[in-house]
Amino acid sequence: MDSNQIRMEDEDNVPRRAVDPSTRVAHDPHDDEHQGAVVMPIYQNSLFTFSTYEEFDRAMTGNGDIPVYSRGHNPTVQQLEVRLAALQGGEKARCFASGMAAISTAIMAHVRSGDHVICVNQAYGPTRELLSVFLTQYGVETTFVDGTSMDAFQAAVRSNTRVMYLESPTTQTFRLQDLRACAELARSIGAVTIIDNTWATPCYQNPFEFGIDLVLHSISKYIGGHSDIIGGVLIGSEETISRINRSEYLLLGGVMTPHSASLTMRGLRTLPLRMEKLEQNGLTVARHLEQLPFVRKVNHPGLASHPQHELAKQQMHGSSSLFSFETDLPPEEMKAWAGRLGYFRIGVSWGGYESLVTVGRSVPGYESIQGSIVRLYIGLEHPQVLIEDIMQASHGLDI
Incomplete structure (x- = not known):
């Protein structure tokens, strides 16, 4: 059975066959136990x-x-x-x-x-x-x-x-x-x-x-x-x-x-549907960031530039929209940059509809990172709107 498919249970009027995740999460059989509640x-x-x-x-x-x-x-x-x-x-x-x-x-x-x-x-x-x-x-x-x-x-x-x-x-x-x-x-x-x-x-x-x-x-x-x-x-x-x-x-x-x-x-x-859109949005913004002069490196497994991109293709069927980028600019300057963003909210967590940003200096195992590491969560806003927002906030950077 394909790794993207799951097996349906036996249901009235529904053949037992492999279906895709979108159909699985959207379809339920008629529910007599709960008066047909959907x-x-x-x-x-x-x-x-x-x-x-x-x-x-x-x-x-x-x-x-x-x-x-x-x-x-x-x-x-x-x-x-x-x-x-x-x-x-x-x-x-x-x-x-x-x-x-x-x-x-x-x-x-x-x-x-x-x-x-x-x-x-x-x-x-x-x-x-x-x-x-x-x-x-x-x-x-x-x-x-x-x-x-x-x-x-x-x-x-x-x-x-x-x-x-x-x-x-x-x-x-x-x-x-x-x-x-x-x-x-x-x-x-x-x-x-x-x-x-x-x-x-x-x-x-x-x-x-x-x-x-x-x-x-x-x-x-x-x-x-x-x-x-x-x-x-x-x-x-x-x-x-x-x-x-x-x-x-x-x-x-x-x-x-x-x-x-x-x-x-x-x-x-709506998980499969959202993930398709979020994957597209995340890759669009990540690819744009790779072109910016103040960005030293973008950490996204879906990019060909990621050192484990081939392993990612072997193990995963797609990518999500949380990633980070590294820059030589200090955290104080990147926090000011984050504050100038209009469509990214400053906060932890991710996975919702809203785009998010946090700024740090290093992470365990990678303490040698110089400058800043910025984590972005790309939400369901139009990716071009987010790119324009990143560009307007970048005008104030010392580059």
Whole structure:
């Protein structure tokens, strides 16, 4: 089956066949259970009761998928989990209150005191803090490596390595890891591979194709798509997700609300369509930036100039619209430049409809960067409007 396709479930009047992601997120069968509602209802309740004690016992001693209490299962959230697992090509998914709740649960489910983790050195900042500060209190050690080098991964391996944590591409300098090689190395040492796949989305990268064990996303970004929810999802095998559900998920309590799940399903409807437009917008602006005299380098895996462009084409079916550029100009000057932009808002996060900008000096593993590194998120505005905005703000630069 093509990597861009997922398998439909058997539905009334719908043949069982492979369909593209756009059709999958747009089409639902008629829903008799909810009076033909075209939108899944929000089950805004904390608990579920049973007509007999026998039914209650079955729910309490079963596989945990029957709603009993919304800290465990909620029908609205469950419906989103089914959709996300199918779109990403995994067997089962669990949704969380935030991306960090999904990240911390995934890691903590696979380490114990005395264990060792290998993590790419440009992973999301709070992920690095979880590994380098919080988990060290409990005897878990982490080695941070240059994710572009398999030699670095191999050199970091210890007899107690239990997790290999990936983020491909990273979201500051947009470096990739060779997913197949990482998965093979992890299997050879008995470690689990976990990847943050937020940048590429399920539309443009399926890590399961390359042997990765667990895939996670910050739902707050592209999947939600409207900058109005916080959430995360962890996707993997039936066995792994069920085991995590019985332990870390229930005990840590970072559960998604039914309302957030409903908003996410709304955003999911247009994810493939939005990603097509965002990819086009991002590449248009990135290519223009490559021509500007004050830009030393543009970090975008979709550009032919990216040092891992060939690997990107092998692993991904497209690119998103978050990237960075490097300049010799100091951060103070580039912050003033950012302040002159009219269509880019200054702020963290990304994946919504609005364009964003942040300015920094260096990133982990690349402290040698001189000048500034500017991260741009290209939203759904017309790319020519954004280019003109960049040009008018650049008139005040000392170049």
